[in-house]
Amino acid sequence: MDCIFCKIAAGEIPSKKVYEDENVLVFHDISPQTPVHMLVIPKLHIASAAEVTGENSWVLARIFEVIAKVTAGDEFKDGFRVVSNCGSYAGQTVFHLHFHILAGKKLELKMG
Numbered sequence: 300m301d302c303i304f305c306k307i308a309a310g311e312i313p314s315k316k317v318y319e320d321e322n323v324l325v326f327h328d329i330s331p332q333t334p335v336h337m338l339v340i341p342k343l344h345i346a347s348a349a350e351v352t353g354e355n356s357w358v359l360a361r362i363f364e365v366i367a368k369v370t371a372g373d374e375f376k377d378g379f380r381v382v383s384n385c386g387s388y389a390g391q392t393v394f395h396l397h398f399h400i401l402a403g404k405k406l407e408l409k410m411g
């Protein structure tokens with residue numbers, strides 16, 4: 300499958316890894332929108348939040364456990380945002396489920 304995040308998860312494309320276990324990978328976004336901008340992905344290919352099912356939803360619990368772990372440091376003490384874009388109206392560009400972690404500055408409240 301020609302999926303860039305599957306290739307990053309498999310180590311075929313390099314990334315700046317922050318955390319990795321058998322199910323979840325966290326790496327720095329190549330084009331950061333905030334001082335700290337990381338992406339959290341399941342190693343399992345799920346195209347978007349719209350493709351979550353009773354069979355694959357267990358990995359979402361693992362993802363949020365990892366989000367809590369990687370945001371335990373001082374740079375996140377004032378807060379952070381977790382975002383997942385789904386589909387074209389939301390601006391999704393990579394069709395492998397991912398959660399942006401945005402931190403390091405006070406973020407705009409505007410959501411849409």
Ligand code: 5GP
Nearest residue numbers: 303314326327328329330384390391392393
């Ligand atoms: P989306 O627009 O789908 O919500 O987010 C995709 C994100 O993936 C973007 O923020 C983009 O900068 C990031 N991205 C795209 N290709 C790569 C890549 O090859 N490596 C890394 N580290 N990030 C990528």
Ligand code: ZN
Nearest residue numbers: 302305344395
């Ligand atoms: Zn994929």
